[in-house]
Amino acid sequence: MSVSSALVKNKKKNITSSLEVMLIETLLDVSRGKRHSRYFNQTRSHFLFRRIRIIALLLALVQPAWVLVDYLLLPQDMLQSIAIARAGAALGCIALALWGFKRYNMKLAQLRLILLVVILSAFQTVSSSMLIGHGYESNVAGYHFFPFMIMTMMAVFPLSILEAVGYTAFILVIEYATQLVRGTAGSVEGINSLWLLGVLGLIAGWAAVNQLNMLLGLYRQATRDPLTGLANRRQAMEQLSGDMKLMREKSKPLSVLLFDLDKFKSFNDTYGHAAGDIVLQRFAKVMRKFARKRLDLVCRYGGEEFLMVLPGLDAEQAGEVAEKIRLACYDEQVKTPTGERIGFTTSIGVAELKAEDTIDSLLQHSDDALYEAKGTGRDKVKIAD
Numbered sequence: 243m244s245v246s247s248a249l250v251k252n253k254k255k256n257i258t259s260s261l262e263v264m265l266i267e268t269l270l271d272v273s274r275g276k277r278h279s280r281y282f283n284q285t286r287s288h289f290l291f292r293r294i295r296i297i298a299l300l301l302a303l304v305q306p307a308w309v310l311v312d313y314l315l316l317p318q319d320m321l322q323s324i325a326i327a328r329a330g331a332a333l334g335c336i337a338l339a340l341w342g343f344k345r346y347n348m349k350l351a352q353l354r355l356i357l358l359v360v361i362l363s364a365f366q367t368v369s370s371s372m373l374i375g376h377g378y379e380s381n382v383a384g385y386h387f388f389p390f391m392i393m394t395m396m397a398v399f400p401l402s403i404l405e406a407v408g409y410t411a412f413i414l415v416i417e418y419a420t421q422l423v424r425g426t427a428g429s430v431e432g433i434n435s436l437w438l439l440g441v442l443g444l445i446a447g448w449a450a451v452n453q454l455n456m457l458l459g460l461y462r463q464a465t466r467d468p469l470t471g472l473a474n475r476r477q478a479m480e481q482l483s484g485d486m487k488l489m490r491e492k493s494k495p496l497s498v499l500l501f502d503l504d505k506f507k508s509f510n511d512t513y514g515h516a517a518g519d520i521v522l523q524r525f526a527k528v529m530r531k532f533a534r535k536r537l538d539l540v541c542r543y544g545g546e547e548f549l550m551v552l553p554g555l556d557a558e559q560a561g562e563v564a565e566k567i568r569l570a571c572y573d574e575q576v577k578t579p580t581g582e583r584i585g586f587t588t589s590i591g592v593a594e595l596k597a598e599d600t601i602d603s604l605l606q607h608s609d610d611a612l613y614e615a616k617g618t619g620r621d622k623v624k625i626a627d
């Protein structure tokens with residue numbers, strides 16, 4: 243094989259393997275919420291909260307109109323009891339829409355979704371048993387369509403695969419229970435309904451998982467630095483503000499580390515901008531290694547400056563983390579595009595949140611400490627007074 247065809251083959255292999263990695267990563271990202279950062283969870287919970295609220299309000303609003311439709315289609319002796327059931331469902335939806343407590347909490351967002359499905363399923367079960375109790379088929383006036391509507395609703399929410407499967411299974415169980423009451427379980431009609439609901443669950447679930455994937459993609463684009471993959475400055479400021487509030491509420495400390503790579507200008511001048519970029523990426527990797535998963539925030543603050551937020555750590559503990567990162571840089575050597583192997587160092591300023599601090603003053607203190615580290619020879623950790 244010629245050298246050029248070997249190179250092409252190797253390139254194709256690399257592209258295929260990076261596509262495979264991307265695909266696996268995407269699949270893992272959407273399979274369950276455990277992999278998501280708590281900041282993304284906050285965004286998704288608020289998203290879920292708003293959609294649940296809107297759907298609950300819409301459903302509450304259509305109930306009076308639906309009573310009119312019932313009037314045209316249902317037998318007279320059923321109208322009052324079904325209208326009462328509708329009023330119950332509408333009240334449940336209104337209560338859910340008005341419940342604005344902790345909108346950024348993922349567990350509560352999931353509970354809200356469960357409650358919405360439970361309210362609608364309860365109405366479906368109650369109305370079906372009323373109709374059957376009065377000797378009517380539940381498919382009169384389209385009541386048979388109700389579980390299909392609840393299943394389709396899933397497509398509106400950004401859900402993980404696990405959540406979508408749970409949602410589908412729940413609706414199928416309710417449908418099966420209703421069929422047991424109706425006496426159609428196991429019949430051709432009953433199996434057909436379950437099958438159609440299952441297929442619809444697959445399509446709506448696919449749409450829900452796609453929504454999650456899109457939301458994740460947009461979230462990452464808006465909040466990450468493209469070169470290093472770390473949080474960008476805007477995102478960091480938002481998260482720092484949230485963390486400061488949370489730590490103050492819990493009476494726990496919070497510290498920040500501000501990093502600046504040493505002599506980076508001359509590094510760029512000597513080895514080129516591309517080599518500088520490789521160093522920035524490698525340094526981001528070192529920072530990530532020392533960050534506590536799903537707890538610490540690691541951000542590219544701008545240029546060759548980086549920021550790390552350590553909730554729950556005081557200045558002394560944060561200083562130890564900073565020292566570990568400083569030392570870890572000694573073990574790192576990057577290969578420049580021209581083949582040279584070179585190392586890098588960083589200076590670090592540490593500041594702990596004080597009672598009177600704002601974001602700006604906290605960052606100013608870490609910047610002062612960093613300035614001192616630079617002024618006293620670089621490759622140092624300094625803790626703000």
Ligand SMILES: Nc1nc2c(ncn2[C@@H]2O[C@H](COP(=O)(O)OP(=O)(O)OP(=O)(O)O)[C@@H](O)[C@H]2O)c(=O)[nH]1
Nearest residue numbers: 502503504505506507508510515516518519545546
């Ligand atoms: N390669 C690369 N360089 C960058 C990037 N962003 C900022 N820089 C460079 O980082 C350098 C920062 O240099 P200075 O602020 O003068 O500081 P320094 O040379 O690191 O010196 P000290 O901070 O005093 O140790 C500049 O030359 C910028 O061009 C980037 O994304 N990639």
